Amino acid sequence: MKALCYVGTNKLNTERVKDPEILNPGDAIIKVSLSSVCGSDLHLLDGYVPSMREGDIIGHEFMGEVVEVGPGVKKLKKGDRVVVCSILGCGDCWFCQHDEYSLCDNSNPHEEILEKAYGHATAGIFGYSHAFGGYAGSHAEYIRVPYADKGCFKVPEGLTDDQALFCSDAFPTGYMAADMANIKPGDVVAVWGCGGVGLMAIQSAYLLGAERVIAIDRLPERLNMAKNMAKAEVLNYAEVDVQVALKEMTGGRGPDSCIDAVGMEAHSYGADYYYDRAKQAVRLQTDRPTVLRETIMACRKGGNVSIVGVYGGLIDKFPMGAAMNKALTMRMGQMHGQRYIPKLLEHVQKGDVDPTYMLTHKWSLEDGHEGYQMFKKKKDNCVRVVFAPSI
Amino acid sequence: MTEIKANKLSDFTKDDLHLEPEITGSSHINVGTTERIVSVAAGAALLYLGFKKFSITNVLLGITGASFVHRGLTGHCGVNDMIGRNTASREGVPVVVKKSVTIGKPREEVYSYWRKLENLPNFMKHITHVEPLDAGGKRYHWQMEVPKLGNKFDWEAEIVEETANERILYRTYNGSDVSQSGEITFRDAPGGRGTELHATIKYYAPEGYVGGGVAKMLNPAIESVVHEDMRRFKHLMETGEIPTIEGQPSGRENKNY
Ligand SMILES: NC(=O)c1ccc[n+]([C@@H]2O[C@H](COP(=O)([O-])OP(=O)(O)OC[C@H]3O[C@@H](n4cnc5c(N)ncnc54)[C@H](O)[C@@H]3O)[C@@H](O)[C@H]2O)c1
Ligand SMILES: [Zn+2]
Numbered sequence A: 001m002k003a004l005c006y007v008g009t010n011k012l013n014t015e016r017v018k019d020p021e022i023l024n025p026g027d028a029i030i031k032v033s034l035s036s037v038c039g040s041d042l043h044l045l046d047g048y049v050p051s052m053r054e055g056d057i058i059g060h061e062f063m064g065e066v067v068e069v070g071p072g073v074k075k076l077k078k079g080d081r082v083v084v085c086s087i088l089g090c091g092d093c094w095f096c097q098h099d100e101y102s103l104c105d106n107s108n109p110h111e112e113i114l115e116k117a118y119g120h121a122t123a124g125i126f127g128y129s130h131a132f133g134g135y136a137g138s139h140a141e142y143i144r145v146p147y148a149d150k151g152c153f154k155v156p157e158g159l160t161d162d163q164a165l166f167c168s169d170a171f172p173t174g175y176m177a178a179d180m181a182n183i184k185p186g187d188v189v190a191v192w193g194c195g196g197v198g199l200m201a202i203q204s205a206y207l208l209g210a211e212r213v214i215a216i217d218r219l220p221e222r223l224n225m226a227k228n229m230a231k232a233e234v235l236n237y238a239e240v241d242v243q244v245a246l247k248e249m250t251g252g253r254g255p256d257s258c259i260d261a262v263g264m265e266a267h268s269y270g271a272d273y274y275y276d277r278a279k280q281a282v283r284l285q286t287d288r289p290t291v292l293r294e295t296i297m298a299c300r301k302g303g304n305v306s307i308v309g310v311y312g313g314l315i316d317k318f319p320m321g322a323a324m325n326k327a328l329t330m331r332m333g334q335m336h337g338q339r340y341i342p343k344l345l346e347h348v349q350k351g352d353v354d355p356t357y358m359l360t361h362k363w364s365l366e367d368g369h370e371g372y373q374m375f376k377k378k379k380d381n382c383v384r385v386v387f388a389p390s391i
Numbered sequence B: 001m002t003e004i005k006a007n008k009l010s011d012f013t014k015d016d017l018h019l020e021p022e023i024t025g026s027s028h029i030n031v032g033t034t035e036r037i038v039s040v041a042a043g044a045a046l047l048y049l050g051f052k053k054f055s056i057t058n059v060l061l062g063i064t065g066a067s068f069v070h071r072g073l074t075g076h077c078g079v080n081d082m083i084g085r086n087t088a089s090r091e092g093v094p095v096v097v098k099k100s101v102t103i104g105k106p107r108e109e110v111y112s113y114w115r116k117l118e119n120l121p122n123f124m125k126h127i128t129h130v131e132p133l134d135a136g137g138k139r140y141h142w143q144m145e146v147p148k149l150g151n152k153f154d155w156e157a158e159i160v161e162e163t164a165n166e167r168i169l170y171r172t173y174n175g176s177d178v179s180q181s182g183e184i185t186f187r188d189a190p191g192g193r194g195t196e197l198h199a200t201i202k203y204y205a206p207e208g209y210v211g212g213g214v215a216k217m218l219n220p221a222i223e224s225v226v227h228e229d230m231r232r233f234k235h236l237m238e239t240g241e242i243p244t245i246e247g248q249p250s251g252r253e254n255k256n257y
C-alpha cells in the first residue's frame, strides 16, 4: 500500500509498504478514507518529540471503513464506517475505567522510554514516535487499530466523512480543553491558538456554557474563522498587547478560564521568544512556553488554566509565583477521546457544530510532503490538509 | 543495591532466601531527586542526539559557540553513564532486583495464573519453556533464550516456600546455568485497584561468565527484563493481549535507512 513516511527532520516521503495485518485479537484493519494533519505532527517533524525512526508512518486523525476484525473484536464488523480516536486506550485498565484513556496502562508497548522521561508511561498514539508506542500512523491506505472495540466509533447515518473526521482528534481535544476549563454560566473564556484544536475549543466552550469566548492568534484567515464560524471575539497578538486587551475586555478581571491550544512551538514578538528559541535550539529547554506564561498572567484570580497544546520536556521561566498566589487551577493532558467522541458525533449530527470548515485542503497521499510544508508554513489559508488515499 | 558476600550458588544460605519484602525506597537508587530530574532532562537530549546526531552539532557550533558545546557534550556523557550503566556491580556479587506492578484483577486470579508456572512463557519475553519435574508441582525445568547473547540457558528451580494467594519463594539448583532466588508476593491494592505484585530477585551471572565483562553487561539488562516481564504480565491479565508493533508496516522494509 501507499504510506506517508517520516524520513528525517521536516522530510516526508510517500512510499510503498506492505499492508498491515491483525497482530492481536482485539485489532481491526481500517481502510482509511480520510486522514488529517495535526499540529502535533509539526512537533514531530520539527524534531521536538524524540524517538521517531526513519520509515515510520505518521498521521493520527482519521476515519475509514472496517475491512477485517480480529477474533476478540465484538462490536465492529466488516463494512462499518468509523471514526477512530487518535490515542489508544485498552478500555480495561484502571485509567480507562476512569475515562482517562490517554493515561492507559496497557496500550504503549515501549513503556520504558516514557518511564525514564516522565516517571510513568502514558498511552500509545498512532504515528507519534516510539516513545508513544511506535504505532504505524494513518496517512496510508490501511491501518491496524488495536483495541478496536474501544477506539472505533460508528459514524451516524447522514453525516458525511468530512463532517465526522475531526471527531477523531481536533474536536475531542478542543472539547476536553473546555471541559477542563471548568466553565460556569456567565464565564469569559480566552483561547490561545486558532488552529483546528483552538477552533474546536472555542465552539466547545460555548457548548459548555461560556458567555463570551475571546480567541487569540496572528493569522488573519484563522482569526476570521474564529470570528465567523466559531463566533468568538478575536485578538491579533501581532497588533495588540494581549495582556492589556484581555483586561480591558473583562473590566479588569481577566478571563475566568484560559486555554492553551498552541503548545511547545509558540511564536511571539517578545524578547522572551528569542531567549526561548536559543535555549530550545541547544536543548537546554525543550519547549517554548510563551503561551503558557501568557495564560497564567492573564487569568483572573482563582481562575482556570487548561492546557491541551502539547509540551514534551522542560520549560524555563515558568511564572509559578503568579499561578500560586492567584490560586489558579491548572489542568492539562492529552485528550481522552473515547470519553467524548460519541457525544461529539451527536453534536455534529444535531448541527450544533459542523467542523467541515476546517478542512481547507483535500489532497492525495502522494502530496504528503508538500501538504505538511503548506500546513507548517500556514500558506494558502491552510487550517487542515486532509489526505484521501483514494485520490 | 544489596550486596551479599557470596559468589557461588552453593553459598546461598537459608538467610539469603529471606529477601526483605518491603521496598525501602533507597536500597538501590543512589541518585537524589534533583539529579534524577537532571538526568531525565539530559536523557531527552540524549534521545534527541541519537535521533539527529549530525545537525545538532551544527546547531551547537553555529548558534552558541564553544561554551554551550562543552555543556552539551559533557551533559551528554553524564547521561550516557546514568541511564546506561548505573547498575553495574562488582563481579561475583549477586544483584538484587526489585520491581512491582499493580494489576487490576483479584488477587486469587493473578496468583493462580502465575503459580501455574507453565504459563510464564506466555508473557516472559526470554523464557521459552517451563516444565514441571515432580508430581508435587515444586520443581521445574526452565529454558531461556537471549538472542543478543546468542545463547540458550537452562536451569532447574524449586519452590521453597509458598502461601496460596500471597507469596512464592523459589531458588535455582546448584550447577544450573543461572543462579537466582526470588520472592513474588501478591497483595490487595487499596481502593479496589486489584493486586500489587512485588518481585524481589537475587541473581548471579550465569556460571562461567562470573568474573568476565558479560556479567557487567547483563546486570542492568536483567533489571529491565524483569520490569518488562511484569508489565507484560499486567497487560495480559488486564486485556488478554500484550501490545506490540512487531510485524506492522514501515518504510524500513524497502530501504536500509
Ligand atoms: N492534547 C491533545 O490531545 C492534543 C491533540 C491534538 C493537538 N494537540 C496540540 O494542540 C496544539 C494545536 O494544534 P493545532 O492542530 O490546532 O495546530 P496548528 O499549528 O494548526 O495551530 C496552532 C496555532 O497557534 C497559533 N499560535 C502560535 N503562537 C501563538 C501565540 N503566541 N499566541 C496565540 N496563538 C499562537 C498559530 O498561529 C496557529 O494558528 C498543538 O500543540 C498540538 O500538538 C493536542
Ligand atoms: Zn492530533
Ligand SMILES: [Zn+2]
Binding pocket: A089, A090, A091, A092, A093, A094, A095, A096, A097, A103, A104, A105, A106, A107
Ligand atoms: Zn487502558
